[in-house]
Amino acid sequence: MGGDGVNALFLAAEQIEGVEVTRTGLFPDLMWLVPLLPALSFIAILFFGKKFPDKGHSVGILAIGVAFLLSLAGFIDLVTGAQTVEKHWVWYELETLELTFGMNYDFLTGLMFVVVTFISLLVQIYSTGYMHDDERYSWFYAALSLFTASMLLLVTSDNLILMLVGWEGVGVCSYFLIGHYWEEKPNSSAAIKAFITTRIGDVGFMFGIFALFILAGTFNITEINHLAEEGAIAGPSLTIAALLLFCGAIGKSAQFPLHVWLPDAMAGPTPVSALIHAATMVVAGIYLVARLFPVFEFASGGVPLEVVGVIAAITMLIAAFLALIQDDIKRVLAYSTISQLAYMFAGLAVGVFTAGIFHLLTHAVFKALLFLGAGSVIHAVHSNNMSDMGGLRKYMPATFKTYIIGSLALAGIFPLAGFFSKDEIIGGALRAGIDGTRATAWIVFASALITAFITALYTARMCIKTFWGEYRGHGEPHESPGSMTSPLWVLGGLTLVVGFLGFPVIGVFKYWLFAEGEVAHEFELLYNVVLPVITVGGALIAFFLAYKWFYRNEWRFDFRKTSFGWMYGFAERKYYLDDLYLGGVVKPIQYPLAAATYWANQHVIDGIVNGTARGTIGAASGTYRADQGVVDFGVNGAAGLTNFSGGLLRYIQSGNVQRYAAVLFASIAIFVAVFAFA
Amino acid sequence: MPVAYFLVLSALLFSIGVYGVLARQHAVLVLLSVELMLNAANINLVAFSAMLGEAGVPGQVFALFVIAVAAAEVGVGLAIVILIYRNRRSVDIDEMSLMKW
């Protein structure tokens, strides 16, 4: 393992050695099937979905199920010592440029495969119940399959252009799926907002790709990483390229300032939120940073990572605050997602790469659980708002139990999943601050600690308002069908155990996934005892506060009446960010620009089109005349000649045998004469 | 006596037969002319057999065969003529021109 120059930044305890490669595995070679199967299922459902009795969901679930099993087999192969695989196939070649269609399968990709296919499978099963009477059921499944295929393509592609294809693919599917109930204007507006906001980030992303290409001469990720590590490409240009790439990550993973689309995206069906906006698409940004980590790490000694850290710190805090004041349960979860994504970025930023990715894994599991559980609650209560809920633990026991598991994980309570991953990140930030390896580490640390507290607070608030107290809604809620609760149980069980993969010191996750130069640490008092106690203690205090404020309604005070009341209004308007974007960006584009474009379209473009049409018509009529006069004359003339000559020749066939005989004998005579005398 | 005399006789009869085949209108008369032609061939064969003396026996054998075949041919030919007559009430060959253009 190279990269010695950077090791000085880390105080070494010991280098992490990965899984030893002992063999070539069977399954990693087959991993190209995994994105292919959902793509095929997309096409199948698109064209034939309505003709199936079950409207095509069995095709989707089958494809994803097989893809999941393959992913699992491939990952197990990798973990037990199989070789990583790189395949590529040149698609188009110019002198200076080679576009390939390539697949890179290693631990990061393998892990992402498992996560994506697993969550996608559960969501598809869940949707058979949730979306049961939907009129666009087949299209929903088709879009889900296409999304899964795009996401899988994104994480396995070995070059930036193909990754961009997957990136755009998931963006477009997100648009389709958020706008699934497009009959209501707010829903289609939310879809457009999501698409355009991420698009703005994508502009940066594309420029980042171009910059890297100019620097490195290739789109291939492995090569770019090597060049960055060796220092062959460096300097401010690399930093700028990395920051541009990060723009894309900001857009796609809903970090400040492009986080505004994610809460509105909750207008889509809940399974969509669970899949796309919790576990898969939004982690594309994190995957990007992780995949191109050497670029981020080695550009000017890690400046991009500092920026990442700052943005993450800001995001996690503001999102957590906003989560505290939402009434819509899905919006709570949406802001929570933004906050947790910031945690993952923070992990990558402060040097605990492994912890960041581990948090991605655990978050995918418990956030999907929470979303699906929220969907179950919404399905029962027919409302998204927590003010219409309450006391549901009596009516929906299965949902309640699994939801609590997910919430505890989110809050970071030992021994659930979120505890281990979050703590690793906070610990990493602390260590980086103490060791001085990251300038912004203390900002990250402080923010992470406070956010952990607030996370516990809003989580407890959410649970209390939903499951405790008296039922405030209409009708009689009841537990959801098995197709909806079984994924909840599965995810609940997973949440309980997946945390142990990353148990400090002895957990096995770190052997799977690590950045060059990352170190594993021995058991240390500060990090492995004191810090967890602080965080869990903080969480418990938050629970207590929540209990008092929201359950007992004691110790409450009207925040709005205090001198900090303006902060509440500020928060309610989401820091006026949405208004800023609307007035400052959208409206100036919409009115003048749109009008000018319209004029250009009518006069210029249409003029060209119409002129071309007239020209074509003239050419066509000329061709027609030529055809009539010349070509047809030739054809008719030939036919006429044949007719004429036939008319002459037919007289030979008189039907009179004796005439034939006369010809016969005359010919004989002549032949004999010729042969005899010539 | 030169054998050529007999050969000329045979050629003459053959040509007369050809004229009859081509010029006659009645189907049976055409068949008569065909018999004439076959006879001419027979004369040819027998003349050669006489020319060859002892070794000329095959000539006469062939002449016998020709006579037999001619008889067969006449039988079938007349059967056809009678059938045509039955169907078309006429044995005028000029009228038998269905294959006319």
Add this chain to the structure above:
Amino acid sequence: MADTYLQIIFWAFFVLMAIAGVRVVTSRNVIHAALYLVATLLGAASMYVLLYAEFVAWVQVLVYVGAVVVLMLFGLMLTRAPIGSANFDNNQRLVAAVCAGLLFAVTSFILVRAFDGQEIDFTSTEGTKVQSIGEAIFSIYVLPFEIVSVLLLAALVGAVVISRRDEGPVED
């Protein structure tokens, strides 16, 4: 001397056959044409006798004159041959004559040229033995003989089949 007699007989029969042959193809009466054919065939038979081929001569008379011509007459009768004279020539007479003339000229010229100087030996006093004809037929030419007999059978059956009247299905 004998040669002279031979030549006279030959030329007599030659002229007879020629005239009779011409009359066959130009006669205006069908029955006359058939009878002229008889004359031609008898003339041919005499030629065969002249040429030491008595067996062939008698077979000629029996089969040709006796059977074939009779058959022709039957055919004429069954097809309502006009009694009396009628025109039986089609429009091709000129073409036919030219053709026939051409053919005669060419073949006779070739034959005369090819067999110039070859003579038939009339010094023998015996005709061809029937025995030798029989031997030839049944030893060397037995296969053509059998084939010809099959041919005759086929012709027989064929003639019967062709001239059968159409009958409906047999009533049971």
